[in-house]
Amino acid sequence: MKFFKPYLWALFLIGACVISSCDSDDDPQPDQQVQSNPTPDVPSDADAVLAAIEIIAALPAGTPQVPGLSGLSFDVASANFFSSGIGSNMVNVGIVGLNGNDLQNISGNSYISNPQTVDQGINVGQANTWEIAGNNGFDAFTHTTGKVMPQQIRFAGSVGDTFSTGGEITISIQSIPNNADNILWVLSDGSRVITKESKTNSVTFSASEVGTLSATANGLVQAAAFNIESQSYGGKKIYFINETVDSKLVTLN
Numbered sequence: 001m002k003f004f005k006p007y008l009w010a011l012f013l014i015g016a017c018v019i020s021s022c023d024s025d026d027d028p029q030p031d032q033q034v035q036s037n038p039t040p041d042v043p044s045d046a047d048a049v050l051a052a053i054e055i056i057a058a059l060p061a062g063t064p065q066v067p068g069l070s071g072l073s074f075d076v077a078s079a080n081f082f083s084s085g086i087g088s089n090m091v092n093v094g095i096v097g098l099n100g101n102d103l104q105n106i107s108g109n110s111y112i113s114n115p116q117t118v119d120q121g122i123n124v125g126q127a128n129t130w131e132i133a134g135n136n137g138f139d140a141f142t143h144t145t146g147k148v149m150p151q152q153i154r155f156a157g158s159v160g161d162t163f164s165t166g167g168e169i170t171i172s173i174q175s176i177p178n179n180a181d182n183i184l185w186v187l188s189d190g191s192r193v194i195t196k197e198s199k200t201n202s203v204t205f206s207a208s209e210v211g212t213l214s215a216t217a218n219g220l221v222q223a224a225a226f227n228i229e230s231q232s233y234g235g236k237k238i239y240f241i242n243e244t245v246d247s248k249l250v251t252l253n
Contacts (some may be wrong), residue, residue, distance in 0.1 A: 094133030139234030
């Protein structure tokens with residue numbers, strides 16, 4: 001079965017959207033790409049993909065401690081509308097808003113939230129409301145998601161600051177969040193990304209998988225709890241993603 005994979009690069013208050021297409025099947029084998037912060041696969045019948053993401057990110061090792069601040073928390077939104085189905089050119093559909101906040105139309109007609117606005121009204125346990133003005137074959141519509149944002153996902157305390165690329169790596173979370181359809185696990189050296197989808201408390205990346213990564217002080221581990229729904233407006237199939245992410249910069253050696 002063919003899927004479209006939208007990647008959202010939005011680490012530490014910098015938002016940009018990178019789109020790529022790939023083939024995927026239903027087995028749990030990892031998928032390797034050259035972006036970071038991937039969102040889950042979306043079926044190939046999508047005419048548009050809209051994502052609302054709440055991210056927490058641990059402060060990098062060595063960062064001076066600030067009382068009451070253990071990490072960063074911010075919201076990210078993206079929206080992409082395709083001229084003739086998934087993978088085709090993206091089009092301008094006028095104003096796109098999430099929870100009353102307008103997204104920016106950047107190069108190539110990819111919509112992202114303003115990186116200077118860290119609060120997009122994305123709250124755990126609540127639905128998100130999208131408002132689309134409509135243009136270029138897309139009708140105007142307002143959609144409030146039937147599914148609510150998953151509970152904030154949290155790494156287990158055992159997730160360290162340094163990992164060896166010479167063996168397997170296990171990443172764990174405290175518990176499976178409520179309202180999550182699945183969990184996406186990410187391991188990256190900043191260039192190559194390895195992902196797995198598994199609704200479990202932990203996953204293990206094998207030594208052969210980890211061995212494809214390069215040593216770096218800017219590695220990344222992430223766990224993302226997500227759900228997906230779809231709705232048709234004016235004959236266009238729109239997919240909506242709700243996601244919470246725990247993200248941590250690590251050293252790979």
